[in-house]
Amino acid sequence: KAGVTQTPRYLIKTRGQQVTLSCSPISGHRSVSWYQQTPGQGLQFLFEYFSETQRNKGNFPGRFSGRQFSNSRSEMNVSTLELGDSALYLCASSLGPGQHTEAFFGQGTRLTVV
Amino acid sequence: GQQLNQSPQSMFIQEGEDVSMNCTSSSIFNTWLWYKQEPGEGPVLLIALYKAGELTSNGRLTAQFGITRKDSFLNISASIPSDVGIYFCAGQLDSNYQLIWGAGTKLIIKP
Numbered sequence: 001k002a003g004v005t006q007t008p009r010y011l012i013k014t015r016g017q018q019v020t021l022s023c024s025p026i027s028g029h030r031s032v033s034w035y036q037q038t039p040g041q042g043l044q045f046l047f048e049y050f051s052e053t054q055r056n057k058g059n060f061p062g063r064f065s066g067r068q069f070s071n072s073r074s075e076m077n078v079s080t081l082e083l084g085d086s087a088l089y090l091c092a093s094s095l096g097p098g099q100h101t102e103a104f105f106g107q108g109t110r111l112t113v114v
Numbered sequence: 115g116q117q118l119n120q121s122p123q124s125m126f127i128q129e130g131e132d133v134s135m136n137c138t139s140s141s142i143f144n145t146w147l148w149y150k151q152e153p154g155e156g157p158v159l160l161i162a163l164y165k166a167g168e169l170t171s172n173g174r175l176t177a178q179f180g181i182t183r184k185d186s187f188l189n190i191s192a193s194i195p196s197d198v199g200i201y202f203c204a205g206q207l208d209s210n211y212q213l214i215w216g217a218g219t220k221l222i223i224k225p
Contacts, residue, residue, distance in 0.1 A: 108156050
């Protein structure tokens with residue numbers, strides 16, 4: 001069974017640009033969550049999608065957005081990039097809301113804004 | 115928002131020592147998860163706990179779901195160099211199943 005796949009693994013962008021990151025969940029998993037992790041920091045929750053609907057949202061500005069497709073694949077977009085957006089962006093997939101929902105992570109996309 | 119208090123923040127230990135870390139919260143959880151993250155990688159699930167009082171082992175790792183459903187601990191016995199990394203706890207809220215994360219415990223093994 002393939003794991004969670006995130007693309008690209010590494011990305012370098014310039015301030016002011018926008019970026020789109022992709023996440024393919026484990027087959028059969030319908031929930032996808034996104035996290036931002038800066039060096040030495042824990043996981044900051046961005047948002048969670050289930051069945052193409054945003055179910056939970058973290059405390060991030062509107063420049064951060066996401067969506068989920070009918071095949072459960074998800075994308076997140078960051079517009080007007082700032083230097084502080086440089087981070088490891090992690091995607092986690094799970095079966096869906098409900099009891100005993102284990103989340104499995106991809107390897108992440110390392111975004112560097114210059 | 116909801117928070118998990120994970121401690122200690124970091125640990126410096128000798129190879130062979132036992133390690134203990136814990137997470138506490140004022141909220142009730144129906145699931146506790148423990149993850150390990152190595153540099154540049156995503157967190158990897160180590161142990162999942164589903165019932166209050168449950169004690170589960172995975173090799174040298176043992177984790178317990180607190181009886182009050184508000185805490186959990188992770189023990190590592192006889193630590194080895196590959197245990198180095200950041201350990202995260204995560205609890206799933208009983209109220210809406212949202213996953214809440216601790217800030218992590220960084221484990222460093224002194225040569």
